[in-house]
Amino acid sequence: MNEKQNANFDRQIRQTLGTLPDAPPPGSTFDAGKLWEQLRPELAAAPVTQKRIGGWWWTVAASVIGLLMGWFWWDNDVVSPERVTVHTRPIVPPLAVSSQHAGVELSVKRAVKTPAGVVQRSGASLGREAKKDTQNRPYSPTQHRYVVQLIPQQPITPESVSVTSVTETPKPTLAVAPKRRFRVVHENELPAEDEAYQVRSRAGQFVRLGTGGQLTAGPDEDLPQLRVPLSRKSIQ
Amino acid sequence: MLRELIEQCQRGNAFAQRRLYDHYVHRLLRVALRYVGQEPEAEEVLMNAFLKIFRSLPSFTYRDDNGFEAWLRRVVVNESLLHLRAKRALPTFQTDDSDGYEVATATQLPNDGLEAEEIYRLIQALPTGYRTVFNLYAIEGYSHREIAEQLNIAENTSKSQLSKARALLQTWLLNNGYEREAKRQL
Numbered sequence: 001m002n003e004k005q006n007a008n009f010d011r012q013i014r015q016t017l018g019t020l021p022d023a024p025p026p027g028s029t030f031d032a033g034k035l036w037e038q039l040r041p042e043l044a045a046a047p048v049t050q051k052r053i054g055g056w057w058w059t060v061a062a063s064v065i066g067l068l069m070g071w072f073w074w075d076n077d078v079v080s081p082e083r084v085t086v087h088t089r090p091i092v093p094p095l096a097v098s099s100q101h102a103g104v105e106l107s108v109k110r111a112v113k114t115p116a117g118v119v120q121r122s123g124a125s126l127g128r129e130a131k132k133d134t135q136n137r138p139y140s141p142t143q144h145r146y147v148v149q150l151i152p153q154q155p156i157t158p159e160s161v162s163v164t165s166v167t168e169t170p171k172p173t174l175a176v177a178p179k180r181r182f183r184v185v186h187e188n189e190l191p192a193e194d195e196a197y198q199v200r201s202r203a204g205q206f207v208r209l210g211t212g213g214q215l216t217a218g219p220d221e222d223l224p225q226l227r228v229p230l231s232r233k234s235i236q
Numbered sequence: 237m238l239r240e241l242i243e244q245c246q247r248g249n250a251f252a253q254r255r256l257y258d259h260y261v262h263r264l265l266r267v268a269l270r271y272v273g274q275e276p277e278a279e280e281v282l283m284n285a286f287l288k289i290f291r292s293l294p295s296f297t298y299r300d301d302n303g304f305e306a307w308l309r310r311v312v313v314n315e316s317l318l319h320l321r322a323k324r325a326l327p328t329f330q331t332d333d334s335d336g337y338e339v340a341t342a343t344q345l346p347n348d349g350l351e352a353e354e355i356y357r358l359i360q361a362l363p364t365g366y367r368t369v370f371n372l373y374a375i376e377g378y379s380h381r382e383i384a385e386q387l388n389i390a391e392n393t394s395k396s397q398l399s400k401a402r403a404l405l406q407t408w409l410l411n412n413g414y415e416r417e418a419k420r421q422l
Contacts, residue, residue: 006402010374013359013405016352017375022262026353028275032261035279036254039286043253 238301246294253290260305261286264312266356270371271316273360277323285315313376317386320364358408366401373398 024030185193241259244252264285268278289311298304359367368387372378373394378386380394387394 009402009406013355014375016355017359019352020266020356024262024265025269025356028265030262030265030275030279032258035261035282036257039257039283040250042283042287043250043290 238304239298242293242296242298242304245290246296257286260308263305264308267309267312268316270356270359270375271313271368272319273364273367277319281312281315281319284319285312288315309376313372317368320368354412355409358405358412361408362401362404365397366404369394369397370401370405374402 241252241256245256261282265278265282268281268285269275272278272281285308289308296304296307359370362370369383372383372386373380380391380398383389383394384391
């Protein structure tokens with residue numbers, strides 16, 4: 001029997017079986033309802049759970065989105081002007097002084113040199129730039145120049161300009177130079193400062209008591225000496 | 237319609253499960269009977285097969301009705317093979333026992349008038365090894381390599397078992413009233 005005949009035989013068997021009705025074979029005692037009754041408790045014991053397709057992927061995606069949003073917020077952090085903190089070197093001279101004096105406003109403005117063609121930015125980016133700038137660049141006093149402007153508040157009249165009309169000392173209205181809390185001193189200056197301090201303290205706070213007779217004459221003999229009698233009765 | 241039924245089953249709707257069960261149970265019973273031969277065993281196979289079907293249905297991707305039925309049949313066939321393996325009903329064909337057994341005559345089945353139920357009964361009556369290989373190759377369409385992997389046997393063993401199954405089936409067919417066709421073929 002060749003392959004072709006075998007294939008034909010198989011095909012005929014297959015086609016014939018395909019015509020079988022959807023019913024149990026003749027003489028079968030199969031009870032579909034009974035089998036279902038056995039099957040139902042098993043299905044109820046292990047209920048069909050809907051497969052959560054890509055549950056892990058959703059978690060990962062949410063995490064990535066959260067990280068991206070956090071990074072975006074950090075990168076574009078909008079800081080209100082009140083919260084901007086610019087770290088400057090402690091030995092910066094007073095930057096702005098404004099006072100009103102007899103109708104004449106004196107203002108000193110700080111002008112920062114900027115390279116030509118660079119557009120000045122404002123807001124947070126400017127704050128960040130300033131922060132980076134002050135952190136990375138060594139301080140140089142020549143980087144700042146100060147422009148003093150006299151801005152009249154009112155039309156200047158000869159009467160208002162006269163100094164004699166000023167009766168009250170004006171108070172500075174704005175920024176005062178920050179107090180320096182530290183001072184850089186060379187190590188060699190420390191002993192001299194100590195000595196000076198001790199001399200100053202001795203002279204100002206202590207009084208020498210005792211017998212003046214035992215004092216050795218010094219170069220300042222002619223200076224008046226404080227003599228305090230030892231007996232109190234003589235005072236009375 | 238079948239698609240909606242499957243989707244409801246995927247959501248765990250018990251009513252839809254019952255409808256799906258009723259729709260396929262007899263068809264799948266015949267598949268199981270072709271492999272295991274006996275009805276009580278076929279019921280056991282069906283029970284396990286339907287449990288697997290309903291539990292793995294949520295991960296099934298519906299394409300068409302034929303694809304779904306093919307999947308159901310595959311599940312039942314696998315369960316039948318598991319059952320036969322557990323019963324050690326499958327003979328061990330580890331050695332190449334192709335003995336060149338050939339059928340002397342080729343039985344030409346008539347195009348009409350053949351009792352499908354008679355053919356079905358004869359297939360059920362084949363020895364377990366022959367029946368299994370014949371079912372897998374001739375009915376389900378597996379190749380000899382796939383059958384060898386499924387049953388853990390050599391490919392030549394599969395061919396040999398198929399050849400013997402065909403010969404025995406044709407002999408039975410000749411004995412059941414198909415002599416004329418067979419003789420004419422000769």
